[in-house]
Amino acid sequence: MKYSTKLSDTIHLLVFLYLADGNRMTSARIAESVKTNPAYIRQLMSALKKGGLITSDRGQANPTLIRETDQITMLDIYRAVEGEKPLLHLDIHTNPECGVGVNIQLSIGDFYREVQDAAEKKMQEITLKDIIERYYEKVETAGLKAAIWADGMTDQTTLG
Amino acid sequence: MKYSTKLSDTIHLLVFLYLADGNRMTSARIAESVKTNPAYIRQLMSALKKGGLITSDRGQANPTLIRETDQITMLDIYRAVEGEKPLLHLDIHTNPECGVGVNIQLSIGDFYREVQDAAEKKMQEITLKDIIERYYEKVETAGLKAAIWADGMTDQTTLG
DNA sequence: TCGTCATGTAATTTTAATAATAACATCAAA
DNA sequence: TTTGATGTTATTATTAAAATTACATGACGA
Numbered sequence: 001m002k003y004s005t006k007l008s009d010t011i012h013l014l015v016f017l018y019l020a021d022g023n024r025m026t027s028a029r030i031a032e033s034v035k036t037n038p039a040y041i042r043q044l045m046s047a048l049k050k051g052g053l054i055t056s057d058r059g060q061a062n063p064t065l066i067r068e069t070d071q072i073t074m075l076d077i078y079r080a081v082e083g084e085k086p087l088l089h090l091d092i093h094t095n096p097e098c099g100v101g102v103n104i105q106l107s108i109g110d111f112y113r114e115v116q117d118a119a120e121k122k123m124q125e126i127t128l129k130d131i132i133e134r135y136y137e138k139v140e141t142a143g144l145k146a147a148i149w150a151d152g153m154t155d156q157t158t159l160g
Numbered sequence: 161m162k163y164s165t166k167l168s169d170t171i172h173l174l175v176f177l178y179l180a181d182g183n184r185m186t187s188a189r190i191a192e193s194v195k196t197n198p199a200y201i202r203q204l205m206s207a208l209k210k211g212g213l214i215t216s217d218r219g220q221a222n223p224t225l226i227r228e229t230d231q232i233t234m235l236d237i238y239r240a241v242e243g244e245k246p247l248l249h250l251d252i253h254t255n256p257e258c259g260v261g262v263n264i265q266l267s268i269g270d271f272y273r274e275v276q277d278a279a280e281k282k283m284q285e286i287t288l289k290d291i292i293e294r295y296y297e298k299v300e301t302a303g304l305k306a307a308i309w310a311d312g313m314t315d316q317t318t319l320g
Numbered sequence: 321t322c323g324t325c326a327t328g329t330a331a332t333t334t335t336a337a338t339a340a341t342a343a344c345a346t347c348a349a350a
Numbered sequence: 351t352t353t354g355a356t357g358t359t360a361t362t363a364t365t366a367a368a369a370t371t372a373c374a375t376g377a378c379g380a
Contacts, residue, residue, distance in 0.1 A: 001161005001162045001163070001335090001336060001337045001338065001364090001365055001366040001367060002161045002335060002336045002337065002365095002366065002367045002368065003161070003249040003336085003337075003366095003367080004249065004366080004367060004368090005249055005250070005251035005253075005367085005368085006367085006368095007248060008248075008249065008250050008251040008265065008268055009251050009368095011264070011268050012251065012254065012261065012264050012265065012268070015260075015264050016260065016264075019260065026325090026326065026327090027326080027327075028326085033254065033260060033261045034251065034254055034261065035253050035254050035261070036253075036368075036369075037368085037369060037370065037371095038326095038327090039328095039329085039369080039370070039371080039372095040368065040369070040370090042326095042327065042328065042329080043328090043329080045327090045328095046327095046328065046329075056327075056328090057326095057327075057376085057377080058326075058327045058328060058375065058376050058377080059325085059326055059327060059328095059375075059376035059377035059378080060325090060326065060327080060376080060377050060378075061325085061326060061327080062326095063327095074271065074275075087247040087248070087279065088167060088168075088247070089163040089164065089165055089168065090165065090168050091165035091168040091169050091172065091194065093165075093195050093196075094172065094193065094194055094195050100175075100176065100179065100193060101172065101193045101194065101195070103295050103298040103299050103302065104171070104172050104175050104176075104291075104295055105168065105172065106298050107291050107292075107294040107295040107297075107298055108168055108171050108172070108291060110294055111234065111286045111290065111291060111294070114282055114286065115234075115279050115282045115283055115286075117282075118278045118279055118281065118282035119247065119275050119278055119279040119282075121278065122274055122275045122277075122278035122279075123275055126271045126274065126275075130271065131264075131267050131268060131271060132267075134267040134270055134271070135260075135263050135264055135267040137267075138263040138266050138267055139263050142263065161335090161336060161337040161338065161364090161365060161366050161367065162336095162337065162338040162339065162364060162365045162366065163337095163338080163365085163366075164337075164338065164339090165338085165339085166338085166339095169339095186354090186355065186356090187355080187356075188355085196339075196340075197339085197340060197341065197342095198355095198356095199340080199341070199342080199357095199358090200339065200340070200341090202356065202357065202358085203357090203358085205356090205357095206356095206357065206358080209357095216356075216357090217347085217348085217355095217356075218346065218347050218348080218355080218356045218357060219346075219347035219348040219349080219354085219355055219356060219357095220347080220348050220349075220354095220355065220356080221354090221355055221356080222355095223356095321380105322379105322380090323378105323379095323380085324377100324378090324379090324380100325376105325377085325378090325379105326375100326376080326377080326378100327374105327375080327376075327377095328373100328374085328375080328376100329372100329373090329374090329375105330371100330372085330373090330374105331370100331371080331372080331373105332369100332370080332371075332372095333368100333369080333370070333371090334367100334368080334369065334370085335366100335367080335368075335369085336365100336366095336367085336368100337364100337365090337366090337367100338363100338364080338365085338366100339362105339363085339364075339365100340361100340362080340363070340364085341360100341361080341362070341363085342359100342360085342361075342362090343358100343359085343360085343361100344357100344358090344359090344360105345356105345357085345358085345359105346355100346356080346357080346358100347354105347355085347356075347357100348353100348354090348355080348356100349352100349353090349354090349355100350351100350352090350353085350354105
């Protein structure tokens, strides 16, 4: 299949929202940066809304972060858009008449759980703030800071 | 897409090989338990061979584990069959003309790396031996031990 | 109030990673 | 030499995800 990029796209979306800082962002505008379509962005925002991470009102473009960026973890975002989807997948199609097969998969599942917990623990330590700070560093080292940010964040055309 | 079950299937395969203990296993036989086709099993075995985990000779059914089960980690197996495939995926399709988009994805990548490392560290702590032991526990608690294992592992018909 | 623009959401189509399958050359052993 | 197994490649089918379409609904300004 296609790989899911929901988490990446949603983080992108949230950083974008943060950087917009008050300037009302439309799903169309965000979609431009993520290079996708507005409906997909709205689907992600819908999930974020249900997850209690943003507000968004029908009819007007005014999505806003509810929590501070250091109070939003990567795990929060993952849960909002991917739910309980695991990173590793058991093969549930093994021969059910084979006691070996079934029990092996159950055993593997126990250890996948451990791997999942380790990954989620790390995801819980990473906040949106961390990612935004890292982003600023990247922009700086790329020497793009001046070009993009010189005249301030108020000029949203530079966000595109 | 479909979810990859390569890791699960390969662990299954290896446990099966271990339990067979000397009894020459064919790809067809293993495929029965995993409920897949022999060619797929051979593909996995080919990867394991390249990864230095098993031997397997053309023409005769005689695949064997090279290392002790406590010397084979889940990460070894993952590397053999999935290579460097990450658990989380960046969206590399973001608008390249958007400096924000590109740099955000790069930042996210840094943190995905941390999550990946945490997961892989845990995978490195889990050995095939651990999984086999857990498997025995499952079989016991399921009260199937007697039924399946009573007359010893020599009767490979009970493995199916 | 009406027209415009935005969101919210469901339904459908397209894309892409994976497993399934087929085909066959090669080798081993009875 | 016949049988049966592996090793490998190529093709097809499956399936989860993104892309797209469609439209009802709400906000806001002229």
